[in-house]
Amino acid sequence: MTKSIIPAKLNKTKDKLVLLDQTLLPEKEKYLELDQREDIWEAIKNLRVRGAPAIGIAAAFGLYVCLNQYQTDSVSELRKELKEISNYLATSRPTAVNLFWALKRMEKRFEAEASADKSVKAIKEALLEESNNILKEDQKMDQAIGEHALKLLKPGMGLLTHCNAGGLATSGYGTAEAPMYLGFDRGYDFKIYADETRPLLQGSRLTAFELNKAGLDVTVITDNMAAQVMKEGKIDAVLVGSDRIAANGDAANKIGTLGVAILAKEYQIPVYFLAPTSTIDLQTKTGADIEIELRDGEEIRNGFGRRTAPHSVKVYNPAFDVTPASYITAIITEKGIIKPPFKKGIKGLF
Numbered sequence: 001m002t003k004s005i006i007p008a009k010l011n012k013t014k015d016k017l018v019l020l021d022q023t024l025l026p027e028k029e030k031y032l033e034l035d036q037r038e039d040i041w042e043a044i045k046n047l048r049v050r051g052a053p054a055i056g057i058a059a060a061f062g063l064y065v066c067l068n069q070y071q072t073d074s075v076s077e078l079r080k081e082l083k084e085i086s087n088y089l090a091t092s093r094p095t096a097v098n099l100f101w102a103l104k105r106m107e108k109r110f111e112a113e114a115s116a117d118k119s120v121k122a123i124k125e126a127l128l129e130e131s132n133n134i135l136k137e138d139q140k141m142d143q144a145i146g147e148h149a150l151k152l153l154k155p156g157m158g159l160l161t162h163c164n165a166g167g168l169a170t171s172g173y174g175t176a177e178a179p180m181y182l183g184f185d186r187g188y189d190f191k192i193y194a195d196e197t198r199p200l201l202q203g204s205r206l207t208a209f210e211l212n213k214a215g216l217d218v219t220v221i222t223d224n225m226a227a228q229v230m231k232e233g234k235i236d237a238v239l240v241g242s243d244r245i246a247a248n249g250d251a252a253n254k255i256g257t258l259g260v261a262i263l264a265k266e267y268q269i270p271v272y273f274l275a276p277t278s279t280i281d282l283q284t285k286t287g288a289d290i291e292i293e294l295r296d297g298e299e300i301r302n303g304f305g306r307r308t309a310p311h312s313v314k315v316y317n318p319a320f321d322v323t324p325a326s327y328i329t330a331i332i333t334e335k336g337i338i339k340p341p342f343k344k345g346i347k348g349l350f
């Protein structure tokens, strides 16, 4: 299968960040071409590009595009500008660690080139290369994650996923969806259930869109149907992505993942978190240290342009939750499958 959608890339002349506007899916496939930091920040903040790895890729390309416009012969002036753009983009969303990881990686490359006395022009070229490397490595990681995960799955299984951890969230086949695509190519005939994923419907708008388009067997359920579907014996494994995995294995993902994991424990269904190692943050000791993004109440009071709650009512809208490591059967990265105790396994990865 060839992948047709890349959510974040550069245009041909490499002076604009091209994003598929995911807020318009599944109705419209519209690409945005951005070269202003405020527009790139807005696109990340408002989920035009979303999903942890894709946010990192967009930020790396965005940083390059903005920095490349800056005219100077001075490396220290360029450094100042890079830090300004990077710090600004880093304020767009707080939970997915891939955003900070990608920006730090660009800064590290800058410093490596600067300390080798490279010119401004050479440094800019190196940053272009680095952002491309981030994209290409992500594609390879997805493939490897999928291959490892497939070892845990059997043909004909029912798989439940939450949110979108597919091609729209990465530059490749996704993380949680990578084994679904690989299995499809190899005749595994998985029955995939996609949680609708309130309030922004990444499951029904995005996961169902891309799996359906690629011909996989996908069924949408609303979030509150997961228990019933599990009770009916339709689910053999839960596969989800992650926005940040702490050093002890606690994992943040889209709001509602914790509930799915708790239900799965009750029904003795394995819960797999699939993510590249760039999603693991050793600086975050436990899930309690993960900042959970709080989003505007209007997403719930006035979802998709229809008033669904009184306009003055209070709303609490955390965008992510943290599943404690004790609810996770395995964490699958490009480097292999980690089983509990996660602390030791995660440490061994780095």
Ligand SMILES: CSC[C@@H](O)[C@@H](O)C(=O)COP(=O)(O)O
Pocket: 047, 050, 051, 052, 053, 096, 162, 163, 164, 165, 166, 169, 170, 174, 175, 176, 202, 240, 241, 242, 243, 253, 254, 255, 319
């Ligand atoms: C491979 S993507 C993993 C996660 O980033 C994904 O499951 C998720 O929670 C995305 O949330 P979103 O708010 O749509 O960016």
